[in-house]
Amino acid sequence: MKKTIFWIVSLFVLTLMVGCNQSSNQTSSETQAGSSGQASAESDEKIDITYWYAWGDKIQENNENLVKMFNESQDRIHVTAEYQGSYDDLHAKTQAAFAAGNAPEVTQNEIASVGIFANSGMTENLTPFIEKDDVDINDFVPGLMGNSYVNDQLYALPYLRSTPILYLNKTLLEDAGLDPAGPKNWDEFKEYASALTVEGERVGMTMPVNIWFYEAFIAQSGGQMLADDGTEAAFNSPSGVAPVEFWKELANEGIIKIPTGDEAGATAKQDFANGRSAMTFSSTADLSYWLAMGEEQGFELTTSFMPANSTYGVPTGGCNLVMTSGLDPKKQEAAWELIKWMTSMEQTVYASTYTGYLPSRMSAVNSDEMQALYEEHPQFKVAVDQLEYARPRPMEDAYPEIEKIVGDEITRAIIHDEVMPEEALDAAAEKANDLLK
Structure with missing residues (x-):
């Protein structure tokens, strides 16, 4: 009950904060997304961002491995991955950090909480970034997209998803x-x-x-x-x-x-x-x-x-990746690059193979790597086949x-x-x- 009271009170306070600061924080995402490439090009300084995630064991190893791989794949952005406990722990800490002005640039939302964070102004609308980079949304498994949209706008991309x-x-x-x-x-x-x-x-x-x-x-x-x-x-x-x-x-x-x-x-x-x-x-x-x-x-x-x-x-279950709101253009660009990379076909194959989470892209499901895994370990394919009967979770606040x-x-x-x-x-x-x- 204490956790629930904290959740409700935090949302109320954050909603007031967002309302009071709306005029200063609502530079259009289109402008920010469009200018981010130029901002990055004008500076050789490495951009540091933080990524928060939930759960330990193989899931923690997967997150740490992927972030290490991302950092090694380029020299413009450095990501620090930080474990935050369960989804409840992660959400509570993200709320508190947002209120204090030091939220991570990228974090996970358990899928039923995507609407809560978006409606409270804590996460960024990703639609302009998707459109700018022409990301193929149709490649994401349809049964996993129900908890990505809020008010017809895309606020989250499927990451470690499950049934x-x-x-x-x-x-x-x-x-x-x-x-x-x-x-x-x-x-x-x-x-x-x-x-x-x-x-x-x-x-x-x-x-x-x-x-x-x-x-x-x-x-x-x-x-x-x-x-x-x-x-x-x-x-x-x-x-x-x-x-x-x-x-x-x-x-x-x-x-x-x-x-x-x-x-x-x-x-x-x-x-x-x-x-x-x-x-x-x-x-x-x-x-x-x-x-x-x-x-x-x-x-x-x-x-x-x-x-x-x-x-x-x-x-369906698991988490989607989100970008916290109010970032400057450089941080936005870096956060988007991480989200785009973590949800790409190659990383989806890696995460699914390493943990057992569902591959969230059709191209990953149909890849040679996943098909070979299903042939060797048919236990992995059960959840993919079961998606035919899957539904999103409620997202009411x-x-x-x-x-x-x-x-x-x-x-x-x-x-x-x-x-x-x-x-x-x-x-x-x-x-x-x-x-x-």
Whole structure:
């Protein structure tokens, strides 16, 4: 709650600041973009900019490697890459830095937050830069572009993008006599979870209450989180109630485990790694990690679509790259050069191969390198194929708070037998509608 209050208060203060300084800061992006090349040419001094990113391990290595490669590829711009923790940490630090006047020139926005940052005046409209350099927007995978536009203007480019997929311990599936291709629908998912459960030893799946997974299950049921115009909640419909009823049923039967609290995600990860669960939902970004973990722990890993209900469906996830607003022309040019380079075909191939994140460009998907990877490790291709059923995340300013409300109410319905899912989601919808007003 403290984090949410900080978010709301920060946005209010920043909106006032942007309004007060609008006349001084709104030199047209077209003029700035057009003059940036000349400004750079007139000076041989190296331009220093900072890039902030989220997440550690293979993702951190990927970011640091790419920035090092960028710095070595030219001698006009030097980028300092700085790790900032989770997306929540990154967003909070970026807000505070922007208010203090020392924000990084380039940063990541988790895709549901692109609208919040753009509408608050913290990020730059990239449309003039795209047009100036004639960047082929059509080369970006269409299913990943939904969280790039705000008010019909392009504020962000897809970078490390993902969908949730189903990870399976193929070794345990085969021991249980199950098809390692995985369950195709919710009914089969329940059958798999039951067959894989060994009392006192293992459950079919350990799954935290995760809003991203819930968005997927709603999509699979033909529903959506918010109304099309973003003015009211839609998750308390039958399509939104069905996933919670399903989860509660499986938990009550003891064939899935739903941990709660701050360590719920870590618990799910540990259980899958140690064979205490045979399946897990996780981001495609975790694929390189799980392939290595499977080899280390002595099991074979496979992946599949998240199972369907009335249809397949998943939200996209991950982050887009954005430029902070109010930069001078030289800094703008440098920031744009980094964003353009990091989202190019070659770097997209590198990042996808290194981490498991989706390749965000069609040219990368179709490249010889990615096709060779899919041939050798078909687990990487699952998320790409699943994009056919992908959808963007809501970008309403209130959505970060709504996520927390929905998660809390789902948890309440799961852990308390007397709380019905419909009742819990109605309570969440009432609070969400107040925020959306």
